[in-house]
Amino acid sequence: MSIEEKNWEPKIIGFCCNWCSYAGADLAGVNRFSYPANIRVLRVPCSGRVNPQFILRAFQRGADAVLVSG
Amino acid sequence: MVAAAQHPHIKLMTFAEVLKVDGYVGNFEITVKQKARYVDHEKCTGCGTCWEKCPSRTSSEYNLGLGDRKSIYVSFPQAVPNKPVIDRDSCRYLNGGKCGVCSKVCPAGAIDYQQEDQLVKFSAGAIIMATGYDLFPWEEAYGEYGYGRYPDVITGLQFERMSNASGPTGGRILRPSDGREPQNVVFIKCVGSRDDTKGKSYCSRTCCMYTAKHAHQVLEKIPGSRAFVFYMDVRTPGKAYEEFYQRSVREGAQYIRGRVAKIYQSGDKLMVKGADTLLGMPVELEADLVVLATAMTPSRGYGEIARVVGFSTDKDGFFQEAHPKLRPMETNTAGVFLAGACQGPRDIPDTVAQASGAAMKVCALLSKERLETEPMISSVNRSLCSGCLECARVCPYKAIEEDSVSERAGGKTIRRRVASVNTGLCQGCGCCTVACRPGAINLLGFTNEQLLAEVDALCL
Amino acid sequence: MNRTGVFVCWCGSNIGAVVDVPRVAEAAAGFTGVVLATHYKYMCSEPGQDTIIQAVREHRLDRVVVASCSPRLHEGTFRKTLARAGLNPYMLEMANIREQCSWVHRQEKDKATEKAIDLVRRAVAKTGLASPLTAASIPVTRRALVIGGGIAGLQAALDIADAGHEVVLVERESTIGGKMAMLDKTFPTLDCSA
Numbered sequence: 166m167s168i169e170e171k172n173w174e175p176k177i178i179g180f181c182c183n184w185c186s187y188a189g190a191d192l193a194g195v196n197r198f199s200y201p202a203n204i205r206v207l208r209v210p211c212s213g214r215v216n217p218q219f220i221l222r223a224f225q226r227g228a229d230a231v232l233v234s235g
Numbered sequence: 236m237v238a239a240a241q242h243p244h245i246k247l248m249t250f251a252e253v254l255k256v257d258g259y260v261g262n263f264e265i266t267v268k269q270k271a272r273y274v275d276h277e278k279c280t281g282c283g284t285c286w287e288k289c290p291s292r293t294s295s296e297y298n299l300g301l302g303d304r305k306s307i308y309v310s311f312p313q314a315v316p317n318k319p320v321i322d323r324d325s326c327r328y329l330n331g332g333k334c335g336v337c338s339k340v341c342p343a344g345a346i347d348y349q350q351e352d353q354l355v356k357f358s359a360g361a362i363i364m365a366t367g368y369d370l371f372p373w374e375e376a377y378g379e380y381g382y383g384r385y386p387d388v389i390t391g392l393q394f395e396r397m398s399n400a401s402g403p404t405g406g407r408i409l410r411p412s413d414g415r416e417p418q419n420v421v422f423i424k425c426v427g428s429r430d431d432t433k434g435k436s437y438c439s440r441t442c443c444m445y446t447a448k449h450a451h452q453v454l455e456k457i458p459g460s461r462a463f464v465f466y467m468d469v470r471t472p473g474k475a476y477e478e479f480y481q482r483s484v485r486e487g488a489q490y491i492r493g494r495v496a497k498i499y500q501s502g503d504k505l506m507v508k509g510a511d512t513l514l515g516m517p518v519e520l521e522a523d524l525v526v527l528a529t530a531m532t533p534s535r536g537y538g539e540i541a542r543v544v545g546f547s548t549d550k551d552g553f554f555q556e557a558h559p560k561l562r563p564m565e566t567n568t569a570g571v572f573l574a575g576a577c578q579g580p581r582d583i584p585d586t587v588a589q590a591s592g593a594a595m596k597v598c599a600l601l602s603k604e605r606l607e608t609e610p611m612i613s614s615v616n617r618s619l620c621s622g623c624l625e626c627a628r629v630c631p632y633k634a635i636e637e638d639s640v641s642e643r644a645g646g647k648t649i650r651r652r653v654a655s656v657n658t659g660l661c662q663g664c665g666c667c668t669v670a671c672r673p674g675a676i677n678l679l680g681f682t683n684e685q686l687l688a689e690v691d692a693l694c695l
Numbered sequence: 696m697n698r699t700g701v702f703v704c705w706c707g708s709n710i711g712a713v714v715d716v717p718r719v720a721e722a723a724a725g726f727t728g729v730v731l732a733t734h735y736k737y738m739c740s741e742p743g744q745d746t747i748i749q750a751v752r753e754h755r756l757d758r759v760v761v762a763s764c765s766p767r768l769h770e771g772t773f774r775k776t777l778a779r780a781g782l783n784p785y786m787l788e789m790a791n792i793r794e795q796c797s798w799v800h801r802q803e804k805d806k807a808t809e810k811a812i813d814l815v816r817r818a819v820a821k822t823g824l825a826s827p828l829t830a831a832s833i834p835v836t837r838r839a840l841v842i843g844g845g846i847a848g849l850q851a852a853l854d855i856a857d858a859g860h861e862v863v864l865v866e867r868e869s870t871i872g873g874k875m876a877m878l879d880k881t882f883p884t885l886d887c888s889a
Contacts, residue, residue, distance in 0.1 A: 178693055183767070191765045194794030202806035205693040205813055206795055208766065210611070210681055213629075214665030219686055226694030236872050239849045239864065244856035250869045253842055261835040267865055297877065314870040357863060359840040363855075365848030367873050398879040406879075444882045452879070479883035540842065575847025583846060583881055590847040594854030601837045601860045610785065610828035659833040680785060685824045692820035693813055 175229035177204040180215045182235030204232065211235060236315040248355070250320055256544045259659050260570030261360045261606045271350040273321035273329070274307070278345035281309075281317045285337035285346065293325040295403070299393045301411060302403030307337045312401050321346075361570045361597040364554055365590065366540060368576040371427030371434055371530035380426070380498050380527065386412040387505055388498060388525045391445055398452050408456055410524055413503065417523030420453045421507050422446045422464045423495050427530030429467060435530050435551060439580040442528035443470045447480045449526060450488035462488045463520055465495050465509055473584065491518060498525060531580040546571050553579045564593040572596050611680035612661040613668065615654050619675035622652035626667035626676050634660035635667060697728035697823050700756040701815060702747055704738035704763035706793055711736075713797035715808040719762065722812045726819045730754055738763050744776045751780035758782075758825060760818040762790035762811065783827035790818040838863065845873020 181187035187208050212235025220231045255266035289305035297310040306326040307319045327334035338346040374383030387410050400406035410417050424442050427434030450462040471477040495509040507520045533552035541548050546566035547555045554577045557565040564572050574590035627635040638655035665678035701723040705711035716734045724732035731754045735743050761773050766789040774784035792811040800807035841852045844866030852862045
C-alpha cells in the first residue's frame with residue numbers, strides 16, 4: 166500500500182513504561198482527551214525492558230511505526 | 236519531648252546525621268554520623284556549671300539572632316537532652332586558644348576535647364522522614380522590606396521566640412533595635428507565599444492562623460497597642476480556626492486587604508506604605524515593629540537527604556508522596572514514609588495526624604515477621620548463564636550478585652561463575668534481560684516470549 | 696492446550712457506549728486457546744467477579760483475560776478473584792479497553808471496537824505463555840528509623856514505640872523538639888508547645 170492511497174492508516178506499536186507513560190496514557194483517558202485509534206500499546210515495566218529485537222519484530226510483522234516511551 | 240527521651244523503645248540520636256542508606260524495605264542498612272559534642276553525655280549530669288562559666292559568647296541560632304549563647308550550650312532551658320554540646324566554631328580551646336575553663340569547672344569530668352565524629356551502623360525495617368521545614372529567606376528577595384537592614388522588621392518565628400516565656404526576652408515583645416515595647420505592630424502576610432515573581436507559588440497554610448494569634452498576643456500583652464494585618468486573603472480552614480480569627484478581629488486587630496509596597500526607616504519608626512484594595516486607597520502607617528509571615532520551604536539539605544534515602548522531591552523541594560489523595564504518607568520507595576511539613580506546608584494538627592498515620596503504616600510493616608516480595612522479578616537460567624555479569628552492570632538497583640555453581644565437566648568438578656538475583660532488591664524493571672547476550676536472564680511476568688507474542692498479536 | 700476465559704466489561708456506558716462489547720467477545724471466542732468469551736455490565740462488581748469464579752469452575756479455565764479498565768486500577772482486584780477461584784493470581788491478563796480505548800476514541804466507534812479486539816488478542820497471547828508465579832518472602836528488621844526530631848518525628852516515634860517496636864530517632868540539632876519547641880502558644884487553643 167502506498168502512502169498516497171487515501172485510506173491508508175498507519176499501524177503504530179507503542180511500548181509504554183507502566184510507571185510513567187502507560188500511566189500518562191491512562192490519564193489521557195481519564196481526562197477524555199481524544200487521539201487517533203492507530204496506536205496499540207504494550208505495557209512494559211520499564212522502557213529499559215524493551216529489547217531492540219521487539220522493535221525489529223514489530224517492523225517485520227508490518228508495523229509502520231514503533232513508539233518507545235518511558 | 237520528655238516522653239520520647241524516656242521511652243524504653245526509643246533510642247535518641249541527637250547531633251547526628253544520616254549519611255548512608257542501603258538495602259530495601261524490611262532491611263535498610265543505615266549509617267549515621269554522630270557529630271562530636273566534646274562532652275561525654277554518659278558522664279554529664281547537666282548541672283550547667285560549664286555554660287555559666289564559659290567566657291565565649293556567640294549569637295544564638297535557636298533564638299534566631301535575638302539573643303546570645305555561650306560556646307558550650309544547651310539551646311533552651313527545657314531542652315531534651317538537657318546536656319550541652321561545644322560549638323567547635325566559636326570555642327576558644329578548639330580553635331587553638333588557651334581557655335579550657337569548662338573542663339576545669341566540670342565536676343563530672345565530662346568535657347572531652349579529643350572527641351571525634353563517629354559512624355554508627357544499624358539496620359531498620361522502615362524509615363519515616365520528618366525533616367520539617369525552614370523559612371523562606373525573605374532578606375534575599377524583598378528589597379521593599381529592607382533586605383533585612385531594619386532590625387525591627389522580624390519574622391513570625393522571631394516573634395514566637397520573643398513571646399515564648401523561656402525565650403531571649405523572657406516572654407516580652409520588644410523592639411530588637413532599642414528594647415522598647417512597640418505600640419503599633421504591623422503584620423504582613425504571604426511574604427514569599429503565593430508570590431510567583433519573588434517567592435513560591437504555594438500557600439504556606441499556617442500564616443493566616445499564626446498571624447491572628449500574634450495580633451491577639453500583641454493586643455493582650457501590650458496595653459494600648461494596635462495591631463494591623465496586611466493580607467491577600469484570610470484562609471481559616473480548620474476546626475475552630477475561623478472563630479479564632481474572628482476573635483482576634485473582635486479584640487481589635489485591624490485587617491487591611493492589600494500588599495505593602497515599601498517599608499522605610501524614619502527616625503526610630505518604620506513607615507509602612509501600602510494599599511487598601513477594598514477602599515481603593517493608599518495607606519501609610521507608622522510602625523514600631525513589623526512582623527513578616529514568611530513562607531515555609533523544605534528544610535535545608537532536603538535534596539541531599541532525599542538522595543541518600545532514595546526518593547523524589549516535588550518542584551518546590553517538598554518530599555513527593557506516592558499519591559496526593561490516597562497515599563499521602565508514602566513515598567514511591569517501599570518502606571519510606573512521610574510525616575509533617577517535609578511533604579508540604581502544614582500546621583500542627585495536620586502534622587500530628589499525618590505522623591500518626593505514617594506510624595500506623597510502619598507498624599503494619601513491622602508487625603510481620605516476613606514480607607512478601609513482588610514475584611514479577613528477574614530470574615537466571617544458570618545453565619545458560621555465561622557469568623559475564625553484564626546484567627549486574629546495568630541493574631539500577633544493585634540487585635544482581637555474583638554466585639557460582641559446581642559442575643562436572645571432562646571428568647572434573649569445576650566451579651563456574653553465574654549471576655544471581657537478590658529477590659528483595661529486584662524491582663522487576665527488566666533492564667538486565669536486554670543486556671544478557673545468551674538470553675539466560677528473563678523477567679517473570681514479562682518474559683521475552685510473552686512480549687514477542689504480544690507484538691505478533693498486535694501486528695496481525 | 697490452554698483453557699483461557701475472556702471476560703469483556705461494559706463498564707456501564709463507559710466502554711459499552713463506544714465499543715461494541717458483544718462483538719469483542721464474539722471475536723475473542725475465536726482466538727487460540729479461548730474456550731469461553733462472555734461479557735457483563737460491571738466485571739469488577741460482586742456478581743461480575745462471581746461470573747468469573749463460576750466460569751473458571753464450570754469450564755475448567757486455567758487462565759483469564761479481563762477486558763475492562765486499566766490494569767493500574769483493577770489488576771489487584773481481579774488477581775484476588777482468580778485466587779478465590781483457585782487459580783494462580785498471575786494467570787490473569789487485562790486488556791485496557793477503557794482508558795486507552797473507549798474514552799479516547801469516542802468519535803470513532805468502529806475503530807475503537809477494532810482496537811479493543813486487537814488489545815484482547817494481545818492479552819490472550821500474553822496470558823497463553825504465562826506461568827504461575829509465587830511471591831518469595833524476606834525477613835523484616837523490626838526497628839524503625841525516624842529522621843527528624845520535631846513534632847512530626849516525635850509523634851511518629853512515640854506511636855511506633857507504643858506499639859512495641861524499636862525506634863531510632865535521628866536529629867541533626869543538639870536537642871529535639873524542632874520548630875515546635877521554638878513556638879510560644881499555638882492556635883487555636885493557645886496551649887503551650889513544649
